[in-house]
Amino acid sequence: MKLYTFSGAPNPRRVTLFAAEKGIDLTLLEVDLRGGETRSAAFRAKNPSGKIPVLELEDGTCLAESVAICRYLEALVPEPNLFGATPLETAQIEAVHRQLELELFAHIGAAWVNGPIVAAAGLVKPIEAQRARGEGLAHQFYDRLESTLTDQPYMAGDRFTVADISALCLIEFAGALVKLAPKPELTAIAAWHERVTARPSVQAEKG
Amino acid sequence: MKLYTFSGAPNPRRVTLFAAEKGIDLTLLEVDLRGGETRSAAFRAKNPSGKIPVLELEDGTCLAESVAICRYLEALVPEPNLFGATPLETAQIEAVHRQLELELFAHIGAAWVNGPIVAAAGLVKPIEAQRARGEGLAHQFYDRLESTLTDQPYMAGDRFTVADISALCLIEFAGALVKLAPKPELTAIAAWHERVTARPSVQAEKG
Numbered sequence: 446m447k448l449y450t451f452s453g454a455p456n457p458r459r460v461t462l463f464a465a466e467k468g469i470d471l472t473l474l475e476v477d478l479r480g481g482e483t484r485s486a487a488f489r490a491k492n493p494s495g496k497i498p499v500l501e502l503e504d505g506t507c508l509a510e511s512v513a514i515c516r517y518l519e520a521l522v523p524e525p526n527l528f529g530a531t532p533l534e535t536a537q538i539e540a541v542h543r544q545l546e547l548e549l550f551a552h553i554g555a556a557w558v559n560g561p562i563v564a565a566a567g568l569v570k571p572i573e574a575q576r577a578r579g580e581g582l583a584h585q586f587y588d589r590l591e592s593t594l595t596d597q598p599y600m601a602g603d604r605f606t607v608a609d610i611s612a613l614c615l616i617e618f619a620g621a622l623v624k625l626a627p628k629p630e631l632t633a634i635a636a637w638h639e640r641v642t643a644r645p646s647v648q649a650e651k652g
Numbered sequence: 653m654k655l656y657t658f659s660g661a662p663n664p665r666r667v668t669l670f671a672a673e674k675g676i677d678l679t680l681l682e683v684d685l686r687g688g689e690t691r692s693a694a695f696r697a698k699n700p701s702g703k704i705p706v707l708e709l710e711d712g713t714c715l716a717e718s719v720a721i722c723r724y725l726e727a728l729v730p731e732p733n734l735f736g737a738t739p740l741e742t743a744q745i746e747a748v749h750r751q752l753e754l755e756l757f758a759h760i761g762a763a764w765v766n767g768p769i770v771a772a773a774g775l776v777k778p779i780e781a782q783r784a785r786g787e788g789l790a791h792q793f794y795d796r797l798e799s800t801l802t803d804q805p806y807m808a809g810d811r812f813t814v815a816d817i818s819a820l821c822l823i824e825f826a827g828a829l830v831k832l833a834p835k836p837e838l839t840a841i842a843a844w845h846e847r848v849t850a851r852p853s854v855q856a857e858k859g
């Protein structure tokens with residue numbers, strides 16, 4: 446299977462880490478994002494929304510959306526389980542994962558979209574009040590995460606799941622490009638980060 | 653099973669429609685949202701994030717987040733299938749559902765949170781530019797949906813799925829409370845709306 450990706454972007458990284466945890470080999474095809482390749486007709490034929498990542502199956506079928514691709518990979522290679530092994534655990538992981546995506550991702554996204562890098566690229570007219578609100582809400586969410594990770598080692602409980610992959614990709618993106626890393630005094634988040642980045646899937650990224 | 657709900661709120665409605673499609677009986681417990689019940693210690697013990705819906709199982713275990721609850725119900729009662737019957741279909745439905753949630757929901761949410769009803773309740777200081785951007789992006793998304801629904805009868809293809817339930821709840825909320833209904837000239841969306849609201853699960857709500 447081929448994965449259309451862009452190094453450093455958080456969403457394709459979710460898929461490559463997920464595949465590495467499963468031991469699935471993907472052929473990575475780097476897309477020329479800055480050169481406009483995702484807006485080309487050839488790419489839009491693979492994903493009409495013009496976004497990466499896209500997974501292309503052997504028969505040419507294309508799948509979009511990082512977490513949708515991860516669900517497909519989970520069905521192909523069920524072990525190690527990353528989305529939940531029982532109905533109850535599946536729902537509990539989904540609840541945590543959704544709160545990360547619909548709250549933390551949204552807050553960091555608001556700070557990113559209205560921040561200086563996107564403004565300099567001329568893509569969106571920044572709304573400063575929205576950027577500032579996103580920043581404040583992201584830090585509030587980090588405080589809640591600190592409390593969660595004081596009580597348990599991983600985002601959704603006692604074991605590593607898709608929620609940890611998503612959180613890692615997003616939090617590192619926030620730190621690198623949005624100046625929105627968790628504050629260093631949040632030591633439970635720092636310990637989680639160390640625990641997760643020690644995994645072979647993450648270590649292997651350094652190549 | 654008990655569902656803590658609030659009549660008229662779109663997220664609990666997703667769960668009640670989903671359960672109705674499955675033929676699952678839930679005991680509905682109306683929460684006094686305006687009176688602050690979701691901020692009470694008793695409610696926070698069921699869901700620390702203080703949101704509805706919450707599903708309480710027979711053993712007292714509580715599940716939060718509407719779509720997480722729906723996944724639990726899907727595992728309990730697999731038919732009729734609403735999340736996808738094969739790995740490929742599951743991923744395709746998930747991709748459509750995510751685009752609805754991460755794009756349309758986010759745009760309508762921005763218009764709602766920064767709109768007059770929330771401002772009058774004194775909950776959030778409105779950012780007018782963010783409200784206006786949300787409104788514009790929601791209408792852009794509706795234009796894309798019109799194109800999709802010109803080619804296929806349901807959000808994710810040929811059959812009714814969880815993506816239709818989410819879209820119905822959100823679009824009716826947007827029309828009723830955010831003045832963000834799809835424009836009437838979007839006739840494929842109107843035909844989809846008629847198709848979906850004719851279902852027994854939706855008709856039974858009027859009961």
